[in-house]
Amino acid sequence: MDALPGLLLAFSHRPKETFPLILNFGATELALPVARVWHRFAGQRNLARQWILQWPEHTATALIPLVFVKPCDNSEAALFALRLLYEQGHSELLQTVANRWDRADMWPALEKILTQNPMEIYPARIPKAPDFWHPQMWSRPRLITNNQTVTNDALEIIGEMLRFTQGGRFYSGLEQLKTFCQPQTLAAFAWDLFTAWQQAGAPAKDNWAFLALSLFGDESTARDLTTQILAWPQEGKSARAVSGLNILTHGADTAASYIATG
Structure with missing residues (x-):
């Protein structure tokens, strides 16, 4: 995919205009940028959701390792994208991809995170109240x-x-x-x-x-x-x-x- 570096650069600067193009490309390199959009940006959220569900294996391959790093924006974005896949019936695929790491504890640990009590799901960093909050x-x-x-x-x-x-x-x-x-x-x-x-x-x-x-x-x-x-x-x-x-x-x-x- 010779066009991938250019697509990544274009997507980082103009995601709205680039999304129709990247919907046709399944690449692990695109998974995190798309997950960040799904996680943060309301305007392109539907397109991000479409890409994640259209390319579930690429998404899982790229994002599963990020769930187990120190909590940060990327790990939160990865978790939300993987939880979307889990909720949309891709648990078997997620298990298959997790097992590629040849660690017996990988899938049980991931499934525990994905099925976490909803009351325990909130950002690692709580945003400050804005100035208009009165x-x-x-x-x-x-x-x-x-x-x-x-x-x-x-x-x-x-x-x-x-x-x-x-x-x-x-x-x-x-x-x-x-x-x-x-x-x-x-x-x-x-x-x-x-x-x-x-x-x-x-x-x-x-x-x-x-x-x-x-x-x-x-x-x-x-x-x-x-x-x-x-x-x-x-x-x-x-x-x-x-x-x-x-x-x-x-x-x-x-x-x-x-x-x-x-």
């Missing part, structure tokens, strides 16, 4: 049991869990939070968070503040977000509009009706 000023989630608002300490924990978001996947503790809090209050909190993110210039590294709408949003969220999605292309924010459509698709069930009538 939850005390926003609508507060309320508990279902007694209608009390959550405490300031609880708000900070919610923020940490939201910042755990990796590869488009939310930390499982947030699903538990939804069982304790009134849905409409979580939706209002998420909207205030999203608004603060937008007012701060919508920094890409804090995209979790946007994605939170898909987790906590309700019909009101779908209606209000649809209004913004329809306006964004005229403001030169087409990429954000696409992300918003993805959020609607994965969030409120009534999104399609709002788009149709918008």
Whole structure:
């Protein structure tokens, strides 16, 4: 593959434009760069997922060793890509590839990591709260049991869990939070968070503040977000509009009706 070095260089600088090309190439050298995209970048996540599932053996061969190194961004990206393969029915392939290292403990150790308790899956480094994070000023989630608002300490924990978001996947503790809090209050909190993110210039590294709408949003969220999605292309924010459509698709069930009538 004489073109591979050039593809790798192009992909490192312009992943969006290069992805349609690399989908046709299965190479172990591409596995980690693609896994990093799957792990970190919402805009190309669907294409990264497609490549990983299209080239599972190349992915497994390149990434399995990285899972056993000192925790870092690359090891986390590798783990998330391998967990995708495991969840999509590639456990036999993963075992076959792991056994190539001729170590009896390789596959059991890998499978243990891949089947880890979801509550134990979070980044090795917890990102700092962004400057726009001021939850005390926003609508507060309320508990279902007694209608009390959550405490300031609880708000900070919610923020940490939201910042755990990796590869488009939310930390499982947030699903538990939804069982304790009134849905409409979580939706209002998420909207205030999203608004603060937008007012701060919508920094890409804090995209979790946007994605939170898909987790906590309700019909009101779908209606209000649809209004913004329809306006964004005229403001030169087409990429954000696409992300918003993805959020609607994965969030409120009534999104399609709002788009149709918008």
